[in-house]
Amino acid sequence: MNRSTRATVSSGSIVAVAMMVMNVATYGFNLAAARLLVPAEFGALTALLSLILIANVVALALQASIARRISVHPDHTAQIVLTASRVALAVSLAVGLAVALSSPVLTPAFSFDSVWAVIWCGAMLVPLTLAGAQLGVAQGTGRWGKLAALYVGNGLGRLFGGVAGVLIEPSATSAMMGLAIGAWLPVLLGAGLLKTSGTGDVHSRRPLVFETVASASTLLAYFAFSNVDALIARGGFEAHDSGLYASGLILTKSTLFLPQFVSVVFFPSLARDSSHRTRLRAASLVAVLGLLVVAGSAVLPQLALILVGGDQYGEVADDLWLFALSGTFLAIVYLLVFDALARRSTGVAVLLWVASATVFSVAWFWSIGIVGLVVTMACVGAVVAALLLAWPLLRPERGHDAAEPAVADDPALPDDSVTGFVPGAADADGDVERH
Template sequence: MRTTRATMTGGTLVAAGMMTMNITVYAFNVVSARALLPREFGALTALFGILLVGSVASLGLQAVTARRLAVDPEHQDDIIGDTVRVTVIVASSVGILVAVSSLILTPILRLDSHWPVILCGATLVPLTVMGAESGIAQGTSRWGALTAIYIGNGVGRLTGGTIALLISPSVISAMVGIAVGSWLPALAGARLMTGHGSNPRNSRRPLLREALFSTHALLAYFVLSNLDSLIARNRFDAHESGLYASGLILAKAALFFPQFVSVVLFPDLARATTHHARLRAVALVAGFGSLAVLATAALPRLALILVGGNKYQEITDRLWLFAVAGSVLAIVHLLVFDALARHAHGVVVLLWGAVAAVIASAYGLGVGITGLVLTVACVAAVLATVVYLMPRSAREPAASQRARR
């Protein structure tokens, strides 16, 4: 009873924090949509896609740290100490890699300068640190600290980005503001990573290897969930790309809102030996998604206001489709984290197969705005069904983890 009550309290705190984060991130999307021309907003949305894909390292560190702390609490200090040292390596590597990728991504996204992508790399350094901090808070059930980190993430982006756009309404200016604001969540959770020793006899290779696997799986997921924004930017004209970007605001809202379920229940999923925890989590996420779709279908004009206003009115009748796509991707997100909690490596292959299916449909069939969002929704629905039906493997015992250190 006490554990259940603690979980409910933690869930309420984290839900409030993630809701605040999502609302502030959404608010910045709306501010950007109104401050920039559709073609500029389309470019900024593509850059958001890079940030989301690049954040897989952050989420990978969060998942592996939370899982290890949940199943092996007796070695908390060693795990946290190892995590700090691995985080320095991973954060630096991600920032440099994304910055260098500007040589490739700038022409693909038809950007006027390399600086926006370079700034994405700078932004991902503190966001990766934030992921490790979140994993520590999540794995040790410090829900108040995790809530502060999430709020800092949203407020940092909204405040930094909005101030930058007020100074100069441009894509580069917006990215400078986001890069600066991204240090707020890292600072909010800094105390979680201090004061912990690390056993020098411990090898950090298992932690790094597990983090790389988690990052790979999350990379595949985030490529899938953000691929359509890149396809729209590359394949559609500037106006259609802007319209699609406005619809994606609603899709991302439907995707991000129920993610607190994955965060709070992840330790339970890591310790679970039956399918009941997963079924409960899927039911919760599916319920939130159904509400989002019904609300959008019933109030399309209100939804239009929320995604940028009348200059995007051509997309009004199709906004509910974006809600469907986002809601199904939210279920896939939960199932990916369930797979990470139990080391189900086969999910990676399925995710990359779904990515290939979306690309083949988008370019092979020559789909438009409606066709692309329907493709994403259908592929995600099939993927969710297959992943859910995958045989459940037993989680790795904590003792075996210690033996490999």
């Protein structure tokens, strides 16, 4: 193993461990909230967290855009960071304000007790978006230790801030307040990554904004699909059943997050390898890990019940393996979405939006309960995964351009130029940027 390979393995391992710590901390908060909140309040909190996940695609897209530009143009790092800092501040405030202003609409739509729950969601998105820009700078410059610290800070901020909010008052609104405060921890840990002042040449902000929008389109479609059932359960079920479904979603999300390290490790190969062997290997590994959780949930439902909140959610114990199955298919889709981004494939967002509409239509026209909704998600997820596996055969991949114009003259990207990012894969999608 040469020095370059060893360095790649080392940096990938550091970030993979940090992501696991973040996911464990996030799971810890979800488990604590499930035990400290009554089912109705926990159902409301789950819906609020789903809104956060959907709106957070802006942060992920900003992270991807910044990381790509720094990786492709290392000689312009100072100028890119200076431009990114200004864009990040404006975008974070815009996203937070937009969500906060939607509170009069979202509060009655999802039966929240107070508009403050959604307002705190908006407040949380401000530091989350800023942290996304910091992650992009750390990833693009290869500062893997800093990148890992930001991910760990994200998880610990959610764990301690969210639990503190629930302990102050056992309500979804108080939990969101604690989460909004805790979200500033990674921003503080990343202080200095974003330059808020400087005298260097400031590149046009428009290319970065356009690229961020393009990146967000596919990511938004994925997160909307992976969270559509949580929103349906909150808006269409009674409060108690909504809470039961929310407890099952803990297992769904855990199964989804468990194999994320596969995307981290395989993303460089997915971007470079024109064959389909790597994609099939990665998808197979994700499937095996997910099916192990499914089998464990089916054989030991009472143990699985402990992991999702305890006896007060006992009504859903025998159905938890279905939630794990849904999470398995969502994890495969997650991997294949990043595979499509790595290969510069287009049209994936349309497929994911159609999948979301399908789940919503089934729930709207048929009065399905908890089991019906989770089975619908699993079936649609399986179909989407199968289509994405065949996607490179259905839609030819774009070729690599031979040249790259200077960053300062970088035009706005076309709508079908979607950027993908997985932490720990700095130059995974090649050394050229497409226009």
